[in-house]
Amino acid sequence: MTAATARTYLGYEALIRRFNLRVPPLRRVFMATERTIETHARTSDGDERIELPLQRLSDTESLVGQLTFALKREHLNLTVLGALFERDEALTTVQEWLREKPSSRYSRTAGHLATWLTGHQFDYTLPPGSPRVSLLDEDEYVTGPGVSDPKFGVINNVLGNQAFSPLVRRTDKLTTLLNEGLADKVKAALSTIEPEMLSRAADYLYLSETRSTYNIENEIPDNNRAAKFRRLLESAGEPGALSEEQLCQWQNQIVSPLVAEHQYRSVQNWLSRSGRPRNIADFIPPAPDQVGLMMEGVAAVAASGSTGEFDPVLAAACASFGLVYVHPFLDGNGRLHRFLLHHLLRQSGFTPAGVVLPLSSRMLKQLERYSTLLKSYSRPRTAQLEYLLDSDSGTILVKSAQPRWLYAYFDATEVCEFILDCCKLCVEEDLLSEVLYLRAHDETVKALESWLDMRQSQLNTLIDVIVQGNGTLSNRKRKLAEGLTDEQLLKVEATVSEHFAAYIDSRALT
CATH class of the missing domain: 1.10.3290.10 (Fido-like domain)
Incomplete structure (x- = not known):
């Protein structure tokens, strides 16, 4: 196998393949390759493929290594972890990890999540002085009110609960929209x-x-x-x-x-x-x-x-x-x-x-x-x-x-x-377009009623259809102007076009 084709799956994708987990496909997959540079590729439907240099990674084979990579480098995926922690091998591995590295941020996070997702209880005591860690980084995610798990020293700040928990990432687009001040x-x-x-x-x-x-x-x-x-x-x-x-x-x-x-x-x-x-x-x-x-x-x-x-x-x-x-x-x-x-x-x-x-x-x-x-x-x-x-x-x-x-x-x-x-x-x-329409409609009716004798309902319909036609009434709908001469219809169209010019222009831009 050449350097260009040798790949090792990392993190969640490695766990899915290792345990044959029946979960929705990942939108973002990490792989290790023998290339010396990191590469990113995005498919037409938005899926990402990220290749990392193998020599920069320390453990790409063990279950602990893959869990660490997932929790450290990837977006939190509770679906994959929920499926994973149904497996006895995964729970046994987390127990051993907690015993060998009781202060590790990632072993504690794995223990907390396994308990939160499945109810499984681990034999574990948090070492004195261990710093509390948050499940989600507030700079990267929209978070909920943190709930402390004193056993593992983890603050669970996901949105929702075990029965329903959406994940919202702070993308550049989301941040920009939130900063718009839409309520104001x-x-x-x-x-x-x-x-x-x-x-x-x-x-x-x-x-x-x-x-x-x-x-x-x-x-x-x-x-x-x-x-x-x-x-x-x-x-x-x-x-x-x-x-x-x-x-x-x-x-x-x-x-x-x-x-x-x-x-x-x-x-x-x-x-x-x-x-x-x-x-x-x-x-x-x-x-x-x-x-x-x-x-x-x-x-x-x-x-x-x-x-x-x-x-x-x-x-x-x-x-x-x-x-x-x-x-x-x-x-x-x-x-x-x-x-x-x-x-x-x-x-x-x-x-x-x-x-x-x-x-x-x-x-x-x-x-x-x-x-x-x-x-x-x-x-x-x-x-x-x-x-x-x-x-x-x-x-x-x-x-x-x-x-x-x-x-x-x-x-x-x-x-x-x-x-x-x-x-x-x-x-x-x-909202503003509808107000613009109503104001233009009022001005149009006021101008037409000074010389045009037409039922209000018929006049409203005629104005609406002319606006839909960007200022003209099509021959197919000429019957809506029944009783008007061609000269009078041209005058109506000109009046509508004058007062609705801004509305028609704004609609063309949307």
């Missing part, structure tokens, strides 16, 4: 809009958000369902914990009475896209016996956004995506997950009462990115399962285990970046 931008934007205009803009945004959340799922709700969802949006932010009873009440308002549920699901559900073979599942959520504990973890993360323990947008992002990943109901999970974003943002004070940010509209405009975030969780987990699916009779038998570590832990960094992006665009573009 929301308040500043709203302060410049007179109350009557803001009320009209909010009315449209509620309508837009309602339509978009159904459009994401290729549904067109009837007037009754749309009205119920809007009323639910208007009630978002009311005080109270995210309990099973509360979520059931919301689910009942979102779905048809025929599929209303009064508790979390007690059966295994799954998702399949239309057009796929009927015996293949796109996503198999956690087993029913895990749902309650996972949702308690989701609720704890959600609450941290209102208490100030966690940035409110990040808390809302992690909790809302956590809900759709857990899929606690047989129907309505997607709409409920998007509603939860609004509820938590308003509950934390990020969004003031009476105003809704058109987040679903933004998701609809970035549907591929949104879908990718959902699939990045669902696909690799479902791929680890063996199952029998009978779509015709509506049953699924999951033959393999569905351990907690497969579902409870995930990297939520890109989810948080996405929701921060959506909030930023909603504030800087969508």
